[in-house]
Amino acid sequence: MKERIFIHTLDIDWPKQRIAFQMKLPPNTKRITKVFVSFIGRSEEKPLWGGSFLNYSRALMVGEIGLSVAGTGNPFFRDLVQTTDQNAYYLDSPGRVLPLRVFPESGLAYFPGPQFKVLKPYPLNVPVANILVEGWFQDLFYLVEMIDQPVDVLYNLKVYLWAELDENMHVKKTEDSPPDCEQKVEINSLIVAAVQN
Amino acid sequence: MGKRVYKRFDINVPTALTKYTQTFELDADIVAIHGLMVNSNQDDQVYYRGLLRLEINREEIFPEGFQAKLLMAGMAVSPNDRFYRLQKEDLGDHRIKVEYTDEAGLVVFSAYRFSIYFDCEIKE
Numbered sequence: 001m002k003e004r005i006f007i008h009t010l011d012i013d014w015p016k017q018r019i020a021f022q023m024k025l026p027p028n029t030k031r032i033t034k035v036f037v038s039f040i041g042r043s044e045e046k047p048l049w050g051g052s053f054l055n056y057s058r059a060l061m062v063g064e065i066g067l068s069v070a071g072t073g074n075p076f077f078r079d080l081v082q083t084t085d086q087n088a089y090y091l092d093s094p095g096r097v098l099p100l101r102v103f104p105e106s107g108l109a110y111f112p113g114p115q116f117k118v119l120k121p122y123p124l125n126v127p128v129a130n131i132l133v134e135g136w137f138q139d140l141f142y143l144v145e146m147i148d149q150p151v152d153v154l155y156n157l158k159v160y161l162w163a164e165l166d167e168n169m170h171v172k173k174t175e176d177s178p179p180d181c182e183q184k185v186e187i188n189s190l191i192v193a194a195v196q197n
Numbered sequence: 198m199g200k201r202v203y204k205r206f207d208i209n210v211p212t213a214l215t216k217y218t219q220t221f222e223l224d225a226d227i228v229a230i231h232g233l234m235v236n237s238n239q240d241d242q243v244y245y246r247g248l249l250r251l252e253i254n255r256e257e258i259f260p261e262g263f264q265a266k267l268l269m270a271g272m273a274v275s276p277n278d279r280f281y282r283l284q285k286e287d288l289g290d291h292r293i294k295v296e297y298t299d300e301a302g303l304v305v306f307s308a309y310r311f312s313i314y315f316d317c318e319i320k321e
Binding site: 005006007009036038040117118158160 | 234245257259260261262263264266267268269270271274278279280281302
């Protein structure tokens with residue numbers, strides 16, 4: 001058995017946004033073994049430091065995510081997503097980016113934070129009967145309501161799935177195959193090509 | 198259990214929004230890789246801008262688009278907990294291919310160095 005990681009990126013552009021998405025796994029997927037969801041703020045412009053600063057005594061929740069194998073109905077993973085990198089920002093007026101840095105209770109923290117740790121994915125054991133994973137994400141940026149002024153919320157979520165693949169099962173390459181799908185060259189087609197040459 | 202050594206490989210990132218690919222070779226007497234971690238001379242650049250793809254012995258460990266920040270650890274974390282655990286014993290040709298991509302992020306770009314450390318075991 002071989003384990004591979006599959007990544008899906010979600011772009012969240014406005015408060016209360018809801019996104020439905022699908023992840024296609026290779027046909028030789030046996031089970032999903034781990035999952036991890038990562039949050040990161042995004043910006044195309046230079047942040048202007050010195051903006052509003054708020055202190056929080058707990059991690060800031062940004063949304064709720066659910067994942068299920070297509071056709072099963074029941075989600076195998078459902079979680080509240082937090083700003084694990086302790087950083088978010090908002091637009092207070094069009095074209096001007098103000099960073100809203102959220103620090104842990106201890107106050108000023110080393111940027112991006114001395115306590116952050118290496119990846120520890122959430123362990124799962126989900127047999128995969130269907131190679132399609134369906135997911136949804138609902139933005140719950142409560143911070144927006146607290147600020148009480150027009151804001152944009154720009155961030156990315158990356159959904160990481162670890163899947164166990166059956167190496168003995170050969171996968172035929174088709175145009176429909178996902179780009180990150182495990183591909184194996186069909187020996188038969190090689191033999192045919194060699195005979196033709 | 199053989200002796201543990203730590204190997205470090207660097208990629209300099211002088212320009213923004215660029216992909217850098219480098220292949221590194223481990224010493225022949227290394228028999229296993231037990232873990233890896235990512236570091237930089239400017240942590241915030243890698244944290245907010247870095248994407249990584251890693252191959253060891255032509256086997257993909259991290260796919261394209263994997264955030265380098267997930268392999269970083271803060272200064273308050275114990276040194277023993279800073280490594281992402283990776284039990285890799287089939288090292289084959291001992292080659293490690295690293296593709297590092299700098300993409301637009303929350304911090305303004307300035308040239309930096311991306312470093313990757315491997316926790317290796319060598320033959321006694």
